[in-house]
Amino acid sequence: MTPSLASRIRGFRQRALEKGLSETLRRALLARLANPGEGLPFSRINPTGLFASDVSALHEEERKRIRASSFLMDASQVESTYPHHIESNGRILRFAYLPAREKPRGLVVLFHGHDAFLHMGPLAPWREFDVLAPWDTFGYKRQGSWFWGEKGQAFVEALVQDLIQRHLAKMPGLPWFVTGASMGGFGALWHGLKFGANGVYIQCPQIDLARKIVDFGSDEPTNPYRHLRGGDGAMLPDLLALAKSQADLPPLFLIQNQYDHINPFAEHAWKLLEIYNSKSAWYGLRIHPSIGHGGDGSQAEAEMFFACLIDKSPARRFKRES
């Protein structure tokens, strides 16, 4: 039974008298962090279901934004945004390739969000990195397969890796990095961790897809996550297991809104950071004090991060076997 507010205040007063106010506050905060289901803001956003925000209000805001922007044109241009394609076993993967404006110091693979959404702005050439951006037209209603596959078959992963390796082969010795947001955050982590990227910059990522299946309603035919897994017992990409199995985790910078009703920090990024902590791997985290599924990350900041990794970290980390 949850203690009443009065008894919690009495307990807090007693501990403050015994340990001092500052120590009591510090311990209270640690307790909250250790048990986020109790009281931290991010844990309140998804208490029983998927949503805590007012989705109708979000829709209305979005409608206003669409009316007053070139949104229609942006969406219309999705095909021309990814002008190239490769083909394998009758499957087509479209992609964009944007050479660096200056001499490239490496390759960045940019993974878009669900249904081609570019959370970190439209694609544009970077200064010192070639950018490769696959368009995931697989999965439920062709809206995205988390850059992995469908119904337990990881064929999109293979297509994307084929694409990446083709480009890496053209730049021997140079490092490669991954970036993305939301579904693209998952894609960046999956490919980055599994295939040895040299750095990861992500925003509001989905981490625990098994949890998303449950959140979304496991038996719903319109559940895009279920489409990913397929029938019962079929394989689902398990990012947390992948992270645990890796001997070496790439440096990671992660941005998350304080309130993210889609990928709550406590249920997604938190779990990954626990693994990073357990392996003493390098990561940076910025919690942005705002609401919604997004963040203040940008492609420009991602470029700064990757350049920093090359400039400030031991050079051997960023040498690839050519």
Add this chain to the structure above:
Amino acid sequence: MLVLGVGGFMHDYNCCLIDSDTGRVAMAEAERLSRRKHHAIKPDDDLMVPIRKVCDDLGVNPRKIAVIAFGHTDPFACKDWFRREFTKAKIVEIDHHLCHAAGAFFASDIDDALVVSVDGFGDGSSGLIAHGKGNRLEELVRLDDVNSIGLEYLRATFHIGLGGYGAEGKTQGLAPYGEPALFDAYMKEISVDSSGRVWLSDRLRSPTSALSAEGGYMNTQLLTNAFLDDLFPRRILPEPLTGEHKNLAATVQKVLERVVGDMVAAGQRLTRADRLVLSGGVSMNSSLNGRLLKSGAFKEIFTLPMSSDRGIGLGAALHFLHVSEGMPRFFNLKHVFFGAANDDKAALKAMQRSGLKIERPSDPVAFAAEALSQSKILGWVQGRSELGARALGHRSILADPRKAEMKDIINARVKHREWFRPFAPVSPAELAAGYFDYPEGVADLGFMTFTVDAKEEAALRAPATVHVDRTSRLQTLVKERDPDLHRLALLFGDITGVPVLLNTSFNDKDEPIVETAEEAVRTFLGSDMDVLIIGSVVGTKA
């Protein structure tokens, strides 16, 4: 008083300057000046570019502009720039669909008409039925943007993999290759009530999955829906076009014609008008307009040649002057040649710089007719460029229509576009009826806004301009409006016995119609045209 109408803040940025004291009008489209098709405004754009152009055309200082009429009431960021830049001007905001309706009605010479505006969406609406009378415009019915038939047509276009905004014409072109096999299923999801309001079912209105909506974004979700996604997977290029894609195109075209037809019928019952004015982006669909023309329901039909958002600046300015200020009507759109003027000197310079072989024939029109009769493909630049999406003979590619394969040649080698796209015929008005079937005196066919039936004569003698369903998007030529092209078609007829030319816009894939001599030369060099004629200067590839 100088009134500047500005519109196209979402796409197709444009403006119109009217001097109400003299009745002079100037118009400009930003895409012709920026070379960005559909010109969606970007943060670092110079918004003054088209405004300087219209001020130059009328010879006035932009600081003298007394009123700026925005053709949108939604809060676009660029409006703040106008407010800062034009501190002395009175700013007024006019509803998007009222601008569409006003632009078409007040530019027509019709005094009493049913006015119907339909588009994807704008200021929260997707359509309007109004009664235009004199200088008044009475709004009768408004369609919200959730129940948008224009957006539904765009969704189908996107689903077929033909592109997004601006690609709807491709669906119209593909439609005759398919069968409207899904018509009954589609119409179960759509209804039009007795007032003319359109209602879409939840399957059409809602996104396929809740993922995008829950994320607070829509992106491509805006361009698809559960109904389409349940039909078959969205086509992603370069996947091939199949029968189901063609059938969907045929279906959505028929659906559009049925729905807008029902809207128009409801509007006619409400207004009892026997004349019709069409506007909004949907009325760029010439097959729809042709169907209404063929129905015989109206004594007269007018549709604005730039009826998409390209005409919003005109509509905003005219709405302010007539409806807000009560000014009597003074404007009648006789032509759309408001763009950049042609210049022989610039043509010579551009051709010389590009190494073209130059000729100066004494009669360039006769020279052109001769070249066309020898199956040469011509780039044709004459006079001031035309506004709107369609080239009407001032920035055109012209060809001999007598061989059916000319369509495939131009699609593949000149325009670099899809094989199924048809080409339009131009023909002198006094001879066109021998080749095409249309009611006399009901519509001005000089703007290529109506598709009409092709007669046997056209199918046999000008097959490259006849679509697979035996229709053609005809442009008739009158000497007063366009003496050069009119004479050219006549001369071509004298030589070949067929007074019909194939006419398509002078541009390459995904670029706006050329405006200047330099642009014409560049596009000429990048395609498989044979002869370029700018004014009286002829260039050929050396």
